[in-house]
Amino acid sequence: xxxxxQHPSTLSVQEGDSAVIKCxxxxxxxxxxxxxxxELGKRPQLIIDIRSNVxxxxxxxxxxxxxxxxxxxxxxxxxxxxxxxxxxxxALGGSNFGNEKxxxxxxxxxxxxx
Amino acid sequence: GAVVSQxxxxxxxxxxxSVKIECRSLDxxxxxxxxxxxxxKQSLMLMATSNEGSKATYEQGVEKDKFLINHASLxxxxxxxxxxxxxxxxxxxxxxxxxxxxxxxxxxxTRLLVL
Numbered sequence: 173x174x175x176x177x178q179h180p181s182t183l184s185v186q187e188g189d190s191a192v193i194k195c196x197x198x199x200x201x202x203x204x205x206x207x208x209x210x211e212l213g214k215r216p217q218l219i220i221d222i223r224s225n226v227x228x229x230x231x232x233x234x235x236x237x238x239x240x241x242x243x244x245x246x247x248x249x250x251x252x253x254x255x256x257x258x259x260x261x262x263a264l265g266g267s268n269f270g271n272e273k274x275x276x277x278x279x280x281x282x283x284x285x286x
Numbered sequence: 287g288a289v290v291s292q293x294x295x296x297x298x299x300x301x302x303x304s305v306k307i308e309c310r311s312l313d314x315x316x317x318x319x320x321x322x323x324x325x326x327k328q329s330l331m332l333m334a335t336s337n338e339g340s341k342a343t344y345e346q347g348v349e350k351d352k353f354l355i356n357h358a359s360l361x362x363x364x365x366x367x368x369x370x371x372x373x374x375x376x377x378x379x380x381x382x383x384x385x386x387x388x389x390x391x392x393x394x395x396t397r398l399l400v401l
Contacts, residue, residue: 206389206390208392213395213397214394214395215379215392215393215394215395216330216379216392217392218389218390218391221389261329261330272318272320272335272383273320273332273335274320274332274390275332276329276330276331276332277329278328278329279328279329
């Protein structure tokens with residue numbers, strides 16, 4: 173199946189600073205790149221997504237950038253707040269392995285230090 | 287909009303018994319539902335893709351006779367863990383999408399503990 177690598181696995185950031193999480197993939201047919209936030213014991217929540225026809229998308233303090241040539245996409249969180257602490261997962265969709273399926277990254281545990 | 291529910295939220299059962307988990311899309315019709323399993327501190331692993339009115343498509347390594355999936359309507363899919371064993375203890379999460387390839391909305395998950 174499709175592989176997606178996510179880094180870093182853990183990230184601690186001072187409140188107010190920015191956090192960046194990166195995912196790399198191998199299947200050039202992938203065309204859908206969502207990011208999910210999961211708090212402990214809760215469901216994953218979609219926070220932002222991007223499709224392959226754009227290079228960047230922003231929603232208030234959250235942005236996603238996509239480099240299809242290099243096959244990586246990143247989540248950027250600016251002006252971090254304590255409530256941003258959670259596990260973040262990138263995912264891939266639209267690959268040759270099934271247009272509907274999502275393949276998830278390994279997750280990044282983000283801790284915002286007050 | 288796009289709310290997905292799961293029932294039960296947690297269940298404890300004895301080894302050898304079967305457990306059924308329901309996944310419902312409350313305010314939309316889901317052509318496709320997905321079942322995931324998540325072990326502690328790990329990522330979501332897709333178990334199977336369920337399309338209304340047809341057989342589920344299982345991922346490699348997932349036993350279809352052990353994890354029975356039924357998608358009888360556009361708003362309901364069920365996962366039955368048959369002859370459950372302690373190693374089946376996990377967090378089971380479903381998701382649903384309105385159209386194939388579109389955004390997946392996740393249910394709140396079901397925590398299964400097999401004693």
